Amino acid sequence: MAKATAGNSNKNKTSRSACPNSGSAAHTSTNSATRSYLTKPQVRAAIATIDFRANSKLMRMARFRALTAGIDAEDILQEAILRTLTSRRCPAGLKMEYFLMGVMRSIASAIIAKRYRDEAWYCNELHMVVSPLAPDEACEIAERSDAWRKALDDVVAGSPEIERVVDGIDQGLCGSALAEFANTDRARLASLRKAIKRRVNGVCVELIRLGEAA
Structure with a gap:
């Protein structure tokens, strides 16, 4: 009975010493390893x-984040x-674009x-209550919004090409970048921009008249 106990003890000692997670080899993983970072010259x-x-x-992404924060993209x-x-x-290995994002x-x-x-602080301190728009003011805003939407529709006039150019201009594109975005060439882009200017001049006259009548 004593021999059996001794044998079991030896086996347990052998098993413990063979464990790869004991001693100096205990649980070293990539999570605990020191993470490497770019140096300042590497960042530049x-x-x-x-x-x-x-x-x-x-x-x-800069324009999107700026829009949500109410600041300039640049x-x-x-x-x-x-x-x-x-x-x-x-961190090393991470694309700089993604880090900046x-x-x-x-x-x-x-x-x-x-x-x-x-x-929240101002509202609490000043007990401010935001008053709803007066009916006349709300009606005027709705009318102006409709007028601007109609003006934009008149400029685009159902043309997918012009719509892409207008969208590209809104994103700050010009030249070859705008032509590529609108899926056209520089010559065609020049023609489209002339058409847009003519239509804008026409709708601006109507918008000015609306403003004078207000």
């Missing part, structure tokens, strides 16, 4: 290779770059959160 070099054209993925992008070059650490998201979220806090 990565930023220098980014596509900053108006229709690039990064610039589209401002939020420049602030993201500044933080990346100074106070942020960019994350920084812009953080900036926009902070601005929105601060705005909500400020609005």
Whole structure:
């Protein structure tokens, strides 16, 4: 009986010493390994290779984040770059565009959160109650909105080509970038822009008359 106990003890000792997670080999994983980050010169070099054209993925995201935060797209992008070059650490292996998108998201979220806090504070301190629009004012706003929508429809006039050009101009595109976005060539783009200008001049006359009549 004693021998059996001794045998079991030896087996247990052998089993424990053979465990790969014991001693110096205990539970080392990639999660606990030190993460590597880009150096500042590497960050500058990565930023220098980014596509900053108006229709690039990064610039589209900058315009979206700026819209949600109520600021300028160039401002939020420049602030993201500044933080990346100074106070942020960019993990190695992550595309710089994606890192900057994350920084812009953080900036926009902070601005929105601060705005909500400020609005809540002012409303609480001043006991402000937002009054609804007067019926006449609400009617005027609705009429003007309808007029502008109709004016835009008159400019586009059911043309998919003109609609793409107008959409591209709204995104800040011009030249070859605008032609590529509108899926046309430079010569055709010039013709379309002339047509747009003629139609805009026509609808502007009607909008001015509407403003004078108000």
